[in-house]
Amino acid sequence: MTSEIAPHLLAWYDRHHRSLPWRVTPADRAAGVVNDPYAVWLSEIMLQQTTVKAVRPYYERFLERWPTVTELASAEDEDVMRLWAGLGYYSRARNLIACARTVAGDHGGRFPETAEGLSKLPGIGPYTAAAIAAIAFDESVAVVDGNVERVFTRLYAIDTPLPKAKTEIKARVSEALPKTRAGDFAQALMDLGATICTPRSPACAICPLLEDCEAGGAGNPEAFPVKPPKKAKPVRVGAAFVAQRPDGAVLLVRRPDKGLLGGMRVVPTTGWTARQDGATGTEAAPFPANWEEKGQVIHVFTHFELRLSVFHALVTSEDKSADAFDTAMDARWSDAADLAGEALPSVMKKALTAALPDALRPRKPGRD
DNA sequence: GAAACGTGGGC
């Protein structure tokens, strides 16, 4: 029998859609307002594994600073990393730059209009390609993200563990696709997942798809989706060294493009290997100075917990060694007043604050 | 297919 999912869902979406800065409302769309593919792309990249609440201010700042993909393509890499700082998953920012330059350079400043074309661009995988194609170009494609996985495993009580269940989920979404309003359908599914069909305590009583839903009918929606067990999170140990000049400037280096915190600014650190012992003291300092331990920072990454011992030293003119810290790691002194605006990941903001409580205040920190 | 890759918020 014909699925009633799309009509039920779209009727609900017309009344209850969320208002989001990157979104054209159903009413606007009906009035002929079109989505800006650049805005859709930017929001989709930022929203990967990231909450709407966290994304909103970043999205606004990016769009104001770089209103078009061509302007973003011309941006300095480090300026992009600065504005991305704190949002996490920094390879997204590096891929954002690469993608903008490809679109500007190879596609005349226009995004490809199909999921297939979009998926060839850096940072755009199966989900994002489908989402942009549906939302910006109204291509009729299945847009499957974590929300959609949750909604559909519940609708059909799919108990195959993720990610193996993805094939069946995608097939079910495809057969539920409406003939029109592909973008609204995708966004409606995500809104439903975010506001009604939530991971815990879903609001089945007010769900527009309750009569279509197997798990909802059975009263066990929280049994879905089935996920594989998680692995234990190892602890890693290291040290961070905050070198400061008498004028307050702090020595920063740049992380390599690939890997953890790639392309971001940090103070000199030891490696963060899996070892539990060893170089967490001044013997691992980047150069000799009057290092003093100021505290410890614990920061939890996706796949390990980091315990960082934070050292501080006032570097005088006699400490030539600090200047010898050369361009291989792109080292430079950051003025005290500039520090808060640097491309510092959150873990490094914690470390700096541990050494210098006022270091990241917008105004110049306290004199020495 | 599994592992790497950030962060802040909710309960």
Place this chain on the structure above:
DNA sequence: TGCCCAAGTTT
């Protein structure tokens, strides 16, 4: 407090 989670992609 600690675990889970959020519009995934890349290698």
